[in-house]
C-alpha cells in the first residue's frame with residue numbers, strides 16, 4: 001500500500017446539488033424584480049443576498065407581483081451558466 005497519497009477528496013467537485021428558488025423583491029416606487037436566491041426555499045428572511053449579488057428586501061409576493069415583475073436577467077444568466085458547466 002502506498003501511504004503517501006495526496007487527498008483524493010477533491011476529485012469529485014460539483015457533485016453536490018446547489019438549489020435555488022425565485023422570489024420577488026418589492027421595492028417601493030421603483031417596482032419589483034424576481035431574483036434567484038440560494039437555498040431550497042424561502043425561510044422567511046426579511047432580506048437576503050440574491051444570486052446576482054444584490055442585497056434585497058423580501059416579502060411574500062402576491063399573484064399579481066409574479067405576473068407583473070420581470071425576472072432578473074443577471075440571476076438567470078448566472079444560474080444558466082452554472083447549469084451548463086455542471087453538465088459539461
Ligand SMILES: [Zn+2]
Nearest residue numbers: 035052072075
Ligand atoms: Zn438578480
